[in-house]
Amino acid sequence: MDIEQFRKAGYQAIDRICDYYYNLQSKPVVSSVEPGYLRECLPAEPPQKGENFDDIADDYQKLIIPGLTHWQHPSFFAYFPTACTFEGMIADLYASSTANPGFNVSGNFMIEDAVFNPSLQWSASPACTELEAVMMDWAAQLLGLSPEFYNTSGMGGGAIQVRGYLASDVESNQTHQPQSTASDSALIAVVAARSLYQRKHPEAELQELVIYTTSQTHSLGLKAGMVLGLSVRVIDVTWNDHFSLRGDTLRSALEEDKVNGKKPFILLATVGTTSSGAIDNLPEIGAIAKEHPDLWVHIDSAWAGVALSCPEYREALHLEAINDYAHSFCTNFHKWGLTNFDASTLWVRDRKYLTEALDVTPPFLRTAHGDAGTVIDYRNWHLGLGRRFRALKLWFVLRSFGVQGFQDYIRRTIKLNALFASLVKSSDQLAIVTPPSLSLTVFHLNPKSVATHTESAARDSLNSLNKIFYGRISARNDILLTSTVLNGIFCIRFAVGSARTEESHIHAAYDLLCKEGQAAVDLWEQTTGEQAVQRL
Amino acid sequence: MDIEQFRKAGYQAIDRICDYYYNLQSKPVVSSVEPGYLRECLPAEPPQKGENFDDIADDYQKLIIPGLTHWQHPSFFAYFPTACTFEGMIADLYASSTANPGFNVSGNFMIEDAVFNPSLQWSASPACTELEAVMMDWAAQLLGLSPEFYNTSGMGGGAIQVRGYLASDVESNQTHQPQSTASDSALIAVVAARSLYQRKHPEAELQELVIYTTSQTHSLGLKAGMVLGLSVRVIDVTWNDHFSLRGDTLRSALEEDKVNGKKPFILLATVGTTSSGAIDNLPEIGAIAKEHPDLWVHIDSAWAGVALSCPEYREALHLEAINDYAHSFCTNFHKWGLTNFDASTLWVRDRKYLTEALDVTPPFLRTAHGDAGTVIDYRNWHLGLGRRFRALKLWFVLRSFGVQGFQDYIRRTIKLNALFASLVKSSDQLAIVTPPSLSLTVFHLNPKSVATHTESAARDSLNSLNKIFYGRISARNDILLTSTVLNGIFCIRFAVGSARTEESHIHAAYDLLCKEGQAAVDLWEQTTGEQAVQRL
Known part of the structure; x- marks a missing residue:
């Protein structure tokens, strides 16, 4: 496809997306295709010769659209919403058009290069990283987070993770195991907390460590435990407490585990559970956490967190407690935050807990810019290296x-x-x-x-x-x-x-x-x- | 932004992307911005009132484009390429326009629902999952992989992971620690292999387990070890062997570790290292691996793997050995495979090793469709739950x-x-x-x-x-x-x-x-x- 063919196909795509939204309300919300419908329509193998793009674009309309459940339909009340704004789409289109993988210093050879040519460390994707750092500060202000979480603080900071959990998972049926998924944000928090705990307590053995969740926590806790091979304690929360974790319940669990030689090192607390929107009692939890300084408190507010943008909900969502003591806080702008999937934002109070857990750069090769915080190298803030340019959609949406x-x-x-x-x-x-x-x-x-x-x-x-x-x-x-x-x-x-x-x-x-x-x-x-x- | 404003902004974006590609060759490859340039240009906080979209789009041209290193520039010879085709962009635009998170059965409530209404398990995103299953089979055929890796095999299969490594990381300087990143594909392979090993050897302790990499392996191995808290043994490969891992070297390491009570459970072998494109000697490794059936062999061919599409390179890239014994194989279509970032493809010879490691669904709630393999529930094939609709770009590109x-x-x-x-x-x-x-x-x-x-x-x-x-x-x-x-x-x-x-x-x-x-x-x-x- 050459540039003019792209212009034609691009205009067509834009027009068809407009048509899609004009007609969305009259479509069924749910697809009625049968499992296996698509394989029957497609050849078993890729074509030998290239096909006309018009045919491909028509097949998208004919074969794919009928197989979609329409999450943007006004009568879609399932799961949690998935954001999809025109602003987000256009930002994603621009991001896709340059395929600029957002990392900075990116390996030995870049570090090596940077040693004798410091400007190089910046060469892979300056704008992507810089915009993400600024947007995370904008978002922190939007939500009322403490300046301690801003990137400009030089100590805390935020990054867009590949994914938080996608609210589609309910952990409420206590008669069987919870289902589903881990989130990068929670996984990163657990890895950072484990690493910190092990540095403080080098004698602790892995099998003694315990991740705390509640019976209403998204199963990200359990899956993080599975992935990392660590124990998970699911603390039961009750109907009478509206499924909120209370301080006394936490204290009992901590005391019981201490007696048994267990080492709880992180609590995954939730503000707005998937099942019922329950909110853990963060003020009470904070009082207990202060007695147990080794316990990292991660706040998962994947769905509800964006409501902190409205001052009238901040008390109910315990913003003061989050700002007071949370080690890490996560919310997903791609759910209820108008920013297209995916845009999971994670803030930490102390960035060095992440970088010490995830950065394998030896100290003598760390760069002056990096250490001064002028240059954030996000590769040490998450599990991967390459990053899609997600900050762009947050910028377009917020503006x-x-x-x-x-x-x-x-x-x-x-x-x-x-x-x-x-x-x-x-x-x-x-x-x-x-x-x-x-x-x-x-x-x-x-x-x-x-x-x-x-x-x-x-x-x-x-x-x-x-x-x-x-x-x-x-x-x-x-x-x-x-x-x-x-x-x-x-x-x-x-x-x-x-x-x-x-x-x-x-x-x-x-x-x-x-x-x-x-x-x-x-x-x-x-x-x-x-x-x-x-x-x- | 309403629909007609989107049409206008969308056309404008398409036109500006055309302009970008018409002018790309005359742009500098490398951005010359200074660290911190963008923060100086942007307000410290988000605007209170919404802004005109034209201003936002203009600022993208004015502030972001000059801060990009142009990976698509014809004189960009750094790292490895990052694919960016017009077909991929349009597919991504369509995918972004519906924000359809690609999962199936997705939590207790869906499983619960599916028990009395089986069609529901299919409701979240049928087309996304089905297309991915078919595209992975197309891609497997393109590369000449054995039908054992096809999803239609009912035993093996493939999925698009969030990320492989993004080739930008060279592990060659043996005087200091390697840098950088993990990949989902490698991390998943390690988790699956660990889980399988532990099921076979329940007495094995975590601290005895060892991940094998070579001194030319991408640091994904080391980072996987860091994330999972497992030991990594970096086997030295030599100049004389063109940095290829040989069978004898592997055998010596295995024997030495056996004597020391260590339990090597996975080898991350590479076909096309980042540093020099070195290819591990898979035929020799296969002979050793057969003597050590507990050793999972993961083949990381993130960059080079797509060259298997050309029959004349299959012998040099050891396709026969891959088909003969590899437990898992990964290549990134988003590098050298014309498919926009990100599209990391992972195949496994036995899907149950993934699902047994990553699926927390209790047996009595597994669905008939899922067990029969009619419905692939990709949430059990990777670390997350929600998935962007990546298969679409592979479809557009291959057609x-x-x-x-x-x-x-x-x-x-x-x-x-x-x-x-x-x-x-x-x-x-x-x-x-x-x-x-x-x-x-x-x-x-x-x-x-x-x-x-x-x-x-x-x-x-x-x-x-x-x-x-x-x-x-x-x-x-x-x-x-x-x-x-x-x-x-x-x-x-x-x-x-x-x-x-x-x-x-x-x-x-x-x-x-x-x-x-x-x-x-x-x-x-x-x-x-x-x-x-x-x-x-």
């Missing part, structure tokens, strides 16, 4: 929206969720399960005739009813929600966040849920459930 | 170029390097250091008057001369090369790979190097070096 536009969007989605929650509260059929958290409501079908869900038998019946209910919702393709299990109660999550969702979509979703709820109750009463419901 | 177009590009760059190597060979001033490897030549300034580089004193003098030489080259902004140290000899690497490089650029580069070489010799002779050179 195009401004702080106020960013706040407006966050407030609008929270307000839409409040509308949904108020409709549920007013319902005879639906009921809120845990207090709505920001833009997330956890609810279930709980007809007034059902007295309580605290009895085990009643709970089982209600769960069966709700599985029918959720099965009906899931069979539809005009809305998408996901489920969770809290304290043994099968629940449905309603997460607002698509930039295109309006009040009308909330009302339509509520009406649809009421209709399916009634249908589920009818079905239930007509069948085996009839007696069961009466027994409630 | 637009076709196998023949892909081969033509590889052959053309190898031919350009052969031209460079022949010019160097004909030179009185420059000399080849190690045999040219594919599209990489390692050379240095070695005037005929200097008799030999085997004497230590002569070597030191020659190194000093070459540092002057390389310093002069690096001070220019119309070409970029990187250096390395092999067996104590300071060398310069010449890596061809930009799609825009033509014969004229090779001739121009050679002429420039001759001119700078002469200037370096003149400078050397005029100054303190005069006596030293005569002493040689």
